[in-house]
Amino acid sequence: MDSQDNGSGPRRKARGRPRGWDDKTAQNTIKSLDRAMEVFEYLSEEQGKALSTLSEEMSQSPATVYRILVTLEGRGLVEFDHDEQVWHIGPKAFVIGSRFLRRTSLVDRARPVMRKLMEATGETANLGVEKEGSVLFLSQVETHASIRAFFPPGTLSPMHASGIGKALLAHMDEDRLDRLLAAVDLQAFTDRSITSAETLKKDLASIRAQGFSVDNEEKNTGMRCIAAPVFDINREAIAGISVSGPTSRVSEAEIERLSRPVIEAAHQLTLAIGGTVTLPRS
Template sequence: MNVDASGGTVGKALDVLDRVAEFNRPVRFAELLAASPYPKGTLYRLMQTLTREGMLVFDPDRQSYSLGVRLVRLAHAAWRTSSLAPIARPHLDALAAETGETVHLAQLDQAQVLYVDKRNTAEPVEMYSSAGKVGPAYCTGVGKAMLAHLPEETLSQIMPLQLFHKFTEHTLTDEAALRAQLAEIRAHGYGFDREEHEPTIICVACPILSERGRVLGALSVTSTTARTNLAALEQLVPRIQQTTTAIAAEVQDWRFPDTVAQ
C-alpha cells in the first residue's frame, strides 16, 4: 500500500511505523520481520531506535511492540494546526443539526480519504473513531469531490494508487469511469456517492477549496436509500456550499494567529 522505496533512513523508519499500525494489535518482532522487506539486523535496529524515541512501545510482558503514545501527542498538535476540524466544528454542528443527517469532514492523505471529523445526530461523537479513519477516495463522495478539483499533475500521481475494488455493484471500477465522473463533479461543484462504497448508503459531497482553488478538504451529508434519495440530497447542496464557503473563508485568515510563539 505504501509506495516508499525512498532510500532514506527516516523513510524506512516511518514505513515500519505504518506496518506496525496495519497490524492493529501489538506485534512481535518476528511477525514484523516477516511482513517487512528489511533484513533482520536492520529492522531490529530500526525498531530499537523508534522505541527509544517513544514512537513504539515495547511490552516486556507480551514481548511485543505497539505504536507509542508520543504519536498521540503529535497527532493532537497535527489535528489542531493542520486539519480543518477545529475551524469546521461549529459549522458541522449546525449542518448536522439542520439536516438531521450524518456529516463527514475529510481531507486527503496521500491517495486516500482521511476523515478528520464527523457528526452523527444519532450517536454522540466518538473520539478517534471518526477522526483518523481512512477510506478509499475513488468510491466515496468526499473522495471524489476532492479528486475532481486536484491539479492534473497530482491526480495522475495518485490515480494509479486507487485500488478500484468493487465494493458494490455501483462502484466505479476503472480510471476512465472515475475520470468521467470527476469531470462532471468539477462542472457542478458537487458530487454523489451512489451506493458505491456500501449498499443503501448515499451521500452528496462538496469540496472545500482555498481562494486559489487548492483542495483543502471535502464535506458530505450522508444518508440511506431507506430514508431519502439523491434528488432530496441535492436540495441540500446550497446549504452545504454555504458551509464549505464559510469554512474556506475562515481558513484564509486562521493560518496565522501569529500569537507569539511558545
C-alpha cells in the same frame, strides 16, 4: 485574600469585551475606520487600481480615498507603484493574514459549520482530507436519527468510492490525478462502485461543473453521501465536507435539495480558514 485596588474594593476581572458587545449600531462603530476597511477590502479584490479608478468605482471622493490609502501605506498595508501609478495590497497585509492562518485549525473551525449542517439536513456531517491517496476522516457530527453513517476520526476510505474523496479528486491537478489513479486499485465494493479510470474522470468532470459530489452507494449498499470541497487561500481543495445517511432518507430525489446546504457549508468553512471560494467550473 481578595485583591484590592487602592483600598477601594475588589479588583474587577479584566473583560475581553465591553458591555453592549452585540450592539452593532452606528454609535458603536467608527465610520472613518469602516470606510477605510471598505477601500482596503476592495483593493484586495481588485489590485492594481489608480486613485481615480478607485474613487469612481467606490463612489468616494478622490481626496477621501487618497487619505485612506496614504494612511494604510504608512502601516505597510498598501503600497504605491510609481511606475504604473496604481495601488496594490502591501506586504504587511500578508504578515497579518499569515498570523491568522497560524492560529486557524481546520477541525476547530469546522465544528460549528458541521453542527449547523447536521441540523439543517438531519444527517451526519463529516470532514475529511486526502492522505496518501485515501480520505482521512478528521471529524464528524452525528445525526440524532437511529440509522446513521459512522466515520470516526482516523478512519481511512478509498477516494474513488467516497463523496469527499471524489470532491477532492475533481479539483486535483491533472498530472497528480493521473499518478494517483495509476498507483491505486479502483476496487469494487458494491455493484455501483466506479472501477474504470475513464468512467471516474467523467464523473469528476460532472462534479466540477455542479459543485458537489455524490457517493451513490459506491462504498456501502444502502448509504449515500453528498460532499463539497473546501479551498485554501491558493484555491486548492484541501478538505471536503459532507453529509451521509441511508438511502431511505438521502434518496435520489433529495440529492439536489441536500446539496445546497452542503455547498454552503463548504463555502463557510473555506472563508473561515482564510480560503478563497471557487465556483463550479466545467
